[in-house]
Structures are given as C-alpha cells and as structure tokens.
Amino acid sequence: MAEKRQLRSSQSKILTYRSGWMGISAVPGAGKTYTLSRLAADILLRGEIAPDQEILIVTLVNSAVDNFSARIATFLQEANVLPGMGYTVRTLHGLAHDIVRQRPEAVGLAEDFSIIDESEATRILEEIAAAWMRSNFHLITGYLSPDLSEQKLEDVRRNNLPRLVQNIGLQTIRYAKDQELSPEALRLELDRLPMPLPLAEMGWAIYADYQRALRYRGAVDFDDLIRLALLALKLDPALVKRLRYQWPYILEDEAQDSSRLQEEILRHLAGAEGNWVRVGDPNQAIYETFTTASPDYLINFRRTPGVISRELHESGRSTLSIIRLANHLIEWSNRLPPEDLLSKGLAYPLIRPTSPDDPRPNPPDQPEKITLHSQAFSPAEELQKVAKSIARWLQEPENQGRTVAVLSSNNKRGFDMVDELRRQGVDVVDSLLRSTQATRAAASALSDLLNWLAEPDSPSLLSKAYQAWRTRGDLSKEEKMQIPRVARQLQALRRVEDFLAPQPGSGWPQESLAREDPGLYAELIRFRDLLQRWQSAATLPPDQLTLTLAQDLFTEPSDLAVAHKLSSLIRQSASIHPDWHIKQFSAEVAVIARNQRRFIGFSDEDTRFDPDRYPGKVVVATIHKAKGLEWDRVYLLAANNYDFPSNEYDPYIAEWWYLRDQLNLEAEALAQLKAALSKNEYDFYQEGEASRQDRREYVRERLRLLFVGITRARRELVITWNTGRNGNLTPARAFQELIAFWNKSHG
Template identity: 45%
Template sequence: MDTPVVAASSPPRFAPRPAQARVLQFRGGRLGISAVPGSGKTQTLSQLAAQLVRDLAARPDEALNPFEAPEVLIVTFSNSAVENFRQRIASILRSEFGLLPNVGYRVRTLHALANDIVRMRPALAGLADDFQIADERAAQQVLDEALQHQLSLEPTALDYFLEATLSEPQRFMVRREKWPELARDIASVVIRRAKDLELTPTELRHRLGHLDGPRHALLRLGLAVYESYQRGLQMRNMVDFDDLIRLALLTLRLAPDFLDRLRRRWPYVLEDEAQDSSLLQEKMLRLLTNTSEQGPQGVGGGHWVRVGDPNQAINTTFTTADPEHLRQFLHEPGAVRLDLPDSGRSARPIIDLANYLVDWTYAAHPTAWLRRHAFLQQTIRPTPPDDPQPNPTESFIYLDERSHTPDSELQAVADSLRRWLPDHPDWTAAVLVPENSRGFQLAAEMKALNLPYEELLRSSAETRNVAGKLELVVRFLAQPDQRLRLTDVYRQVWWGRGREVEAELAEDAGPAEAAAPTDEAENTLRDALPAAAIPFSAGPLPLSTLSLAQSQQVQKALSRLTNVEDFLYPGPGGDWLAAFKLALEQPMVMDDLRNFRQAVQRWLEASVLPIDQLILTLGRELFTEPSELALTHKLAVVLTGVAETKAGVRLPELADELQIIARNQRRFLGFDAADNGYEPKKGIVTIATMHAAKGLEWDRVYLMALNNYSFPAAQPHDAYQSEPWFVRDDLNPQVETLALMEAIMQDDLAGYVEGEASAQARLDYAAERLRLFYVGITRARKDLIITWNIGRFGVQDSARRNQAAAAFLALHEYWRTRLKGRP
C-alpha cells in the first residue's frame, strides 16, 4: 500500500509551527488531519494548496491541453469558506511564488462540486440540460404540496403513537395543529435517508413491500410523500441538494472515461471540515481519488487530504453528516494521521476549560456511552513562545450557578453588557444561544437598553425567502390582470407570511413581540427610501389570521375570478368581495381580504416608481427584521444595476432576476451574513446561535441556557425537543420510523424493538450538544461568561423545572477550584 511521499523543500514564507510544517511536507498519498479550534487549519491548507499548484505548474508536460490542465481541488463546507480559501491561495501564489492568481486550483462546496459534475453530463443523470436546483425554500414548497395531499389520505396515521391519556379535545388539537408539522419532519427524514442510501421512490417501495396496519402508518406516509415529492421536483425540472450528490455519484459510475478525466484534472483533493461529511459525500470523494468506497486505495489513486475536527461535529442530528467518516479515515490503513494541536486563539484558562470538558466527558460523564463516543480525545495546546499568534494573556471567566428564570437570565446578560461595553470599545463581543428564539428575546432586551447589537440568527433559506416573496409581487405587478398571479401572492406572500411567523414563534416568543419592527429596522429602510415613496408604505402588514382550510377556500375563489378588477377595483357592476359567500358568513375572512386588497392597491400605485424605490416600498410592508430589510436594500441596489445595464428592461425581466436569486441559480453575495462571511465588529454585540458561531471568534463571549433541556446528558430527568409531549412512551417518531424502515429493508423486522432507536437518538443528541458546548467555549479569546435558566415551564411548575446541565456543573466545579482568580 502506497504511503504519503515526503519531499524536501524550502519552507514556506509564513512561519509554520512544527505541526503545520509536517503537513506542508505532504506531496502525495492520503493524509488525515485533526485540527483543534484556532489551530490555523485554513492558513495551513491554503499554503499546502498553493505549494501543490506551484508543483503542478512546474510539470506542464502532464497537461493534455490548456483546458484540461491539472488543478488542485479544494472542497469545503460553506460559501464563505470558499471565498476565504480562494483569496488566501491567490495571495500566496502571487506574493510568494510569482504565479498568476486564480489559476491551477478550484475551490468548491461539496454541493457545488456535485453540481459541476452533473452539469457536465446531465443526460447520464436523467436530467435536461437546463435543470434547476431547488434550494431549501423551493424544496419545502414542493414537499408541503406533496404532504398536504397525503395527510388527507392518512388522517389517523399518528393515532398509533398518541399518548393514551390524552383527552378528546387534546387529540383534536394535536391532529389539527401538531400533526402536520410532525408529519413534515417524518417525511423529510425518510426522504433524506432514502437518498443517502441512493434509493429512488420506486426502489424504496420495492424494498419495503406492503406496509399494512397502524404500526407502519408513519413509514407509509413518508414513502408516499417521497413519491409525490420526487414527481413534483421532476415536473418542475428540479433537483434538490441531496439529489445533486446522488446524481453526481451515478454520473461518475456510469461514465468511467469521464471519471478518469476528472481524476487527471484533479490529482489532488483537499477536503476541509471533513467532520461534516455524509455517506454520499464520502463516496463521491473516494471515487474521485480512486479510493474504493470500502476503504483501501485503488491502483493509481489520487492524493487526498482530509482536515477537520470530530470534536466540532455539530450538525449530525439534523443533517446526514457523520464524524465517524473522518474518525475512521484517521485510522484507515494506508492513511497517515497528523494533528494540529496548537491554538493561539484563546487565553490559557479558556483552553484549560475546553480541555477539561473533553477530559471530564471521557473520565466521569454519568452516561457510559458518551464517555466513549462524544469526543475524540485530543488536547488543545497553547502556542509556543515567540509564536506569531500568541495566546491572549488577560482573561476573565465566570460560570454563574444561580438558577435564573428565562427573563432574569436575559436581564442579567444584557445588564452585564450595559456595564461592560462603555469601557471596552475596541473589543468584540457575542452572546451565543442554543436556539434562534432565545436570540430574538435577547435582541428585544438589548433594544430596550439601547445597546448596540447585530443578529446572526437567520438561515440562508429564510433570507432567500425574501427574494422569493418580492419576486411573486413584482411578477403580479407586471401582469395585474392575471388571477393566478394574484392567487400566488395571496397564498405565498400574504397568508404564507403569517404562517412563517407563527412557526418561528412556536418555540418561545409571542406574536406581538416578534411582529413589532425595531427602530433599527425602520431606520435602515427609512434612510434608504426617498421621501416620495414613503406614503405608499403604511407600515408592516397585518398577519393573516385564517386557518389553512380557510385560506385554501379563499385561494380557490381567487383562482376562479373572471375579472381581477372586480375584486381590486370594483365598479358600478358590483363588488366581488361583497358577494363572496365565505366572507359574508365569516367576518374574519372579510377582514382578511379587505386588508389584502388594500395592500395590493398600494403596491399597484407604487409600481410606477423606479425599481429600487418599488422594492424598498414592498420591503417596508412585507418585512420587519433588520436582516430582511438590509437584504431588501441590497436587492434594490442589484435590480437598479440590472435596469441600468439592460436598456428597456421591464418588470417581468426584473422578476426573473429575483427568481434566479431566490432559486439559488446564481450566487447572490450578501444574501446571508453567515453564508458569505461574517466579521465581528468592535463595540457591537453579536447575537448568534452556537451553530452559526462556528468558525468565528470574539474577545468576550456569553453562553446562555446551559440547562438540561438544551444540553441533556441522557439522564432519566432530562427532556428532549425531539420527543413530543403527545407521543406515548417518550418515543421519537422520526428515528423510530427510520429504524423500522431499515429493519424491513434488511429483512429483519424481528430485530426492530420499539424504543431502542429513540434511546440511541437521545445519546446521539447528548453527544452533539456536548460538542456544541465545546464549540461555544472555544469561540472566546479572553472572556467567557456562562449562565443557565430553569425554563419557561419551570417558572410555574417546579416539577418541570430545568436543571443546570451536567457538563456545566462539572465545569463550574473545575472553574471554582482550579481557574477562579487566574489571569
């Protein structure tokens, strides 16, 4: 078995640490690197990529033609990382090696790489040349349409799992309000798992056979939704992100000559954030590097470097990512393992606290399984003396053991920042929360105290949703006589906006709090909006209060309008709304349609404005969050540029531009701060989820809600978000459905024991939350403050009171006895 080839070469111009220097000696084979937080992995990998580009440039005889010259392929997790690598490598090539930047290497996310491969040979994947990618928003829409039909066929599918003690009113409420959301989650995990196993709906149905009886009802529903969902994508000429990886694999397997060409094109594959690889991603990279999917490297294999940190694997419970792929690679025969253990990011006490979390978990965690599986046992080391990145020397750590209520915890953190900020204008600071809802509440508290802050809470799917809504309105304004355009606006913009807000608020916040625009939001738009356009914007629109069934009746009626004008601008012949039977029988429907009509009338008046003023006007009515309004402003600037460069462009063409952005057919820089690179600002507090904070750092960090609900330890008294209160026996319906599916496919139905999958899911979730705590700690450079709360139910009911997380209590004792008072 070939082993990596080490070549003697002059050291790079940047001063590498000894561990980094060993990585930079790589010239071939397979190399696995475990890199602790703040170890400089991005700089090291960029430097290695630049060196390999230089080496390839020195061997031009290997290129068959200029269009197939060998390249170094760098694969990473996020778009912001793509730009970071691209710029770093270009700078090194130019300044250190005197080579042209942006030549000899390619940086891609895994999904973008799969897209490249499929678009080169779409026919092999069974796709048309102009296929589109369904982003999260578009895929969710197709899924919801498929789910809606299936729920009508399986109205009692959940009954088998309902808690027996529920009253009839409770059962009715669950079926109406809770079941649709749970059904969506179940269908989603079935679809994701099927695609990870490379099974089409037809193949999955064949493997599962007949699914009769109530025990199989959830799996039956998931399979049926998968079939409808995939048909919906095909009808729209779309594939989703999971399809991209699957179809890229199919393409590579069906075309050996094409695969060989890509292997010659990319002799070196450098994979960043390898702890987040899924099974399909692993298979694709093994094919490209001529490494068999079972492990050993094939004859003439490519050169593969995998860099990551299994201890920062925090996406496993809601994606198909699995850190075991990297862990196994680090010990795979023929692969060499190197570590990057030195970190200059944090002060010594913070490093000690992070290391103690790993050591305590290994030695003393109350759950034996977590002692073995939560972490890879590795130690963060401070940088050596005279290192270019010395560890900060000042540090303050405080673990607050008081049992806060949720409100008092918010007040304590905000008040601490109020006292601290004036004396530290040159420091960066962040408050990191487990879930978005807690961040929204803190933002309200910060606003009340007039403290400077910015949010890093929104997902890329939600920000793309802004462009999607604006596109639907602009497209209607371009053809205001089209009743189906009006119906789309009602369903997805008017009524749909209400549903999104309700879903957002379901975790914690109340509608009035979330709907109120912040001063920041108003000022963002008011400063950008010309005075002439302001009268068209009467403030944020009221949310639709109609139920799904009511909205569907309204949509059906609007879609049958003979003349749209009879609704929007009724004449002497009569008012369509005044004769609409449903509105006459239900006053709330009448109020909803009147509000909708008034809004559309204002939008039609505003359609004569220049495109930037029109977009800003619409944004002021549709959105309230600062991030959404900032995005609206960026879209207005983009569309102004389109209008200026394309003579005679009209609303339909501008709507097409919004559609391109909304459907992720072309990257729109600035769509999402986390997606495109976020730089903390001095003197301004960042409010972010712990997931969004990965890869970032701040001088002072607050970690909130370290209780046994957000960070369970798989103990009997812990509660879990994935186990609904209305489901019997503390079952997790999603993982039970998957376990049943795999037992049937393996012809081992007797091996399925109800509840075992739920018990394992608890362990997996607890392990991920320990790693999330580790990520949160290692975001801090100098100061770290950690708090916990008893939960919203614990305020009134002591039996439901959250406790401090087991890991928090262990670290508190370590801090109290070992770290307190240390500089």
C-alpha cells in the first residue's frame, strides 16, 4: 500500500494507527516526514474519509508544505490514485487565516482586514518604544547599573534602552495574546494589584498603543491571527462542527514547537473523540527563548491517559560514531543532578541505528573522521583553520560529489566564515544566511498591479502600479530620475479615465507635452498602452491574469518563478472561493508579499533547500537554518562557553552590561505579568528569580542547539572553539564532555 518499501519497526508500529490521539517522539533522521506522509496516504487508500472530506496536515514552516504535498502525491500515484484530493497541508498561520476568513465578523474584523508583516510590526513598535522613552525614561533608571558615568548613561539612553524597551513590549504583547488578553483585560488585572509592577506597566502601555496602531490600520498581526482563530472556534459551534467534518484526521508535524494556542486550536478541531496525530522531537526545540512555544506541550500530550505513545527512534542519517556522540549528550544531561542548569536539557529516546538490511542504512562508520579540537583558537585563527581544512577536503578525490557545511550559532560568525572561505578561493553558498528581499519585491510588484486593476479609477494606485512596473530591471540614471516625475503626474490625475481612454480635446497627456517634454510624453504613452493591455486581460481567470502581468514585469528567471508559484496559489484560492473578484485576489497577493516567510512562502529561504545540489561547494548557515538538513561533512564553529553557556558564571547573551545585578529585564517583565495574572495568592514576584530561571531555559536550549548541529552530519564531523574577542572564553562544558568521552572511547 502507498509505497513498496521496507519499513523500519518503529514506522510499522505507527502505520498501524487507525483512530484516536497519538503522540510520537522522533529522533533526527528517523524519517518523520516520510512516515507522516505515508500515514496520510494509507488513510486515503483505505477509504477512511468521504469524498468531501480531507486529511489536515499542519506543519511549522512553509518549506514543509510543498514537501508533504509532494510525498503524499507520490504515494498515491504509485497506488494508481489521482493525487491532489483528500488532503490539505497548512502552516499554523495558514490554517488560522483560513479559519478567521470564514467568519471575520464573529471576531470583530472587517471583511477586508489585512495582516501586517513582521517588519511593519517592528517599525510600529520602534516608534511606540521611542515615544515611551521620551516620556518615561525616569521609570527605567532604577534598573541601570549605578556605576555608569554621565557619558555612558547618555550613550545607553540613546543607543541601548530604546531596543530594550521595544523588546519588553514585544514579549508582553506575545504573552498577553497567548493568554487571550486584550489591553483592556490586562489593565483590569494590573489594577487589582496592591502595588504597581513597573515592567508590567511598561509592557502594558506599549501593548495598548500597539493595538491602537493596528486598529487604525484595520490590521492584525501574526499573534492576533492565531488568537482570533481560536476565538472563532470558541464562539461558533457550527463552524467547529463543519471543520471537524471537513478534517476528520489531523496530522501535526514539528509538535515540539507547538504553543498553547496552537494546541488549543487543534484540540478544538479534533475534538475529544477525533483523530489527532502529533509528531516532533523535543531535542530539536531550538526556537523557545522568548516565544510562547515549548516542547513540554508534546511531552505532556504523550503522557496523557488514553493517548497512544510511539517513538520513531531508528535513524539511518549518520555513522555510528556520530550517533554515539549525540546519544552521549542525552545520557550525560540526564545523569546531571537536578540543580545543574543542563540537567535533562535533552530527552530520551536515544537514537538507534538501522538494521543492516534497511533501504537507507547508516553510512559506514569511520571514527577517524570525527575531529574534536581541544586546542584554543582566536576567532580569526578558527576561521583560517576551518577554511584551509575545507579547501584541502574539497581537493581530495574521495570527496568528489560529497557535501560539506559550516554551521555557526549566529549570522555574523557565518558571514565572517564566508569572507574567509572566499579569501581562500573556496566556492561558497550563503543563501541560508541571507534575506529574501528580492522575492518580496517581486510579489509586491504583482500586488500593486492587481490592486490597481481592482480599483482602476484610483490615481494613487495607478501611480504605485507605474512605480512597480518601472522599477524592475536595469535602468539608466536618466530613467531612474524620471520615475518620480511620472509618478507625480499620475498621482495628480483628477480622472483616470481621461488618461486611459482620452476623448478628443479632453484627453491627457496633451500633444503639447510631446513638444515641451518628449521623454515624459513617450513614457506616459508607453505606460498607457500597457495599462490598456492589462485591463483587457482582467477578464482572464485570476491565475492567468497573474502570469500575463508577470510577463510585462519580469525578466529574471527567479522573479518569473515567483509569479508561477503565485499563480498556482491563486488558482487554489479561486477553486475554494469561486465568488472572489480581483480585489480579493489582490488582497491575498498583498498578504503574500508582506508576510511570505511565516505565511505562504515561496522564496529560496522558505522552499526546500537541498544540500545535495551543492557538491564541491561549502554551504554556510546558522544551526537554526540547518535544522532538517544534512551534509556528508559538517564543521561546527565556536563551541565555547559564550555560544553554549552552561552555568551561572558563563557569559550570557541576554545580560546587558548597563543593567544592575545581571537582570534580564525581558524575563523579569514576563514574570511580573505572570504574577499579576496568577490567581494563587502565594504566587508573587521576586526580583531576579526570573532572570535565573531564564538562564536555565536558555542554556538548555543551547545544549539542544549543539545536539542539532551534531546530528546534521552524515559521515564526518569537526568541532572547534575560540577564545572570543577578549581572549577569555573557554570550551563549552558540553563540548569538554564530548572530548573526554571521545578520548576515552578512542584513546
């Protein structure tokens, strides 16, 4: 059934699933995407759902959407079943958007509500935080170090505190929305306290101003989208009943990164008697710091009475030596005493190698290909050492066709590595470090054209459409200078129809303009011809209209690829919403243009990055971006006690030199909020405790990050460390433990 391929024993157990709730813990390389996709295909092939029903697959990132869809389609095709029917794959934000769009009025939104992207949300917060600082600087001075000189105090006030205040506001907003609290509801909770909590008050003030700014724009942010989707489900039993029928099976991927609201949404959709499968790896929960996500939701779900608990513990990704290193970290962290900050930072099960007859067995073991450098390097020496090692490795005949990556814990170190590799003449792929601004610009240009076609009598939208069209491609200096002039002319039009369909004697531009400014006149006529062509194309189906516009907008293959992806998404939307017009599709494309990374996604950053496409080149990425990927040889940089701290004495990235008592004000602000919201009279705020607790959570997350980095390697692994900018860093404690274990095992 589905695909005639030998199953591992753990996969076979999962594919016996028929109904109910099931929680699965999966180790790196266990094939969870394969297993979950095959489970979906098996459910379809057994005829478990009606023709008007679907299996709902929910995943974390946009890249996984296409991956799941392609896998399921392959299984169905091999069973001679037409793919594309009976299942839908959504990110959480895509699912929330679908739910809210069905009943926007029920949650207080207009039909044409918009979603602001992270960059716009950040700009709003920056302005609000700056305004708060101008009026309330005195309220935060008590948290500053008393050792600051007047000069340093002024520097901190100007360069450091605005960002800190902004971050405190952001954490308050996220937490309040996760708790489903409006600014008004949070104000009531704060007012019942016997004395004010200053950081909570600061957070509330920024939250209130932020929500006012969103209401002014008629917009919601990503956190609102999730919150309102749950609210819609709570308020509308008929909607819940309809969606439960539509999606009788829910399969959830990457459940280790689930939040309370995500769990609640899926719990409502599944129902107590429904079918809900959750799979994830708590040891790959590396996005938890200052988010509302936690691996505890999956862990506790698996422990719930009545929930089927399974493990995907067999992995064919790595050699036995690499598996031993990863497993030793798990065992070591679980042997540490409870008071140790790293205690139980990693969870069982251990990774098990595959059987010898597995279709994807572990690579042949070569312990000599594991190198754990104990010697100290300066930051520059570490980069040089790694770059020279890679250059030699790429030249060895046995490595032709193999893949290699350098992984760092932050982007800056990654870019430093890219520069050094290029100095050594090594071919580098750094797309995982870079943003997707070009893709966003392409989508935005299409959005501007569709927006004008939806309202063709608007001079301002006409002006934006011109700028979207004209700013694409290589332009001369003169052409660039002319763009604002033409845009202003179009913006100033009283009647757009006088420009589009000029009547004798009343049309514009007048022929006199041809004599006065022939360049401007020619540009306007050329653009008018295009507009008339686009208006004629407006009768086409929306996906074909998108492609027609793209032919006039783009010449770059990457931009045209974006347009094709957009047209496909628009075609899907048209099939779901046959009553939509250009205005609705324009709004959808605008959402994609602004929010693609966390919402729709089609960029190089969010589509499936395939390391095997780059043999002979070195991929440089952060460990976070490398999650889900694998290479033959992996270098891990900077395994020191700053990048991977382990105790209260190690330097800690969230503790700022200008604050007193090593306080982490973002953690302290959240602790004050939790105290304000607690109904337990014995829960009270104690300054400093939240900072200490956050340090524990952070060092455990960094241990998981090291684990993720190690498990990206198939055959060969090299780990180095550096002494930092001031030369005072030491090897990370977890790295020291690995060195001792390795030397003892292979001494």
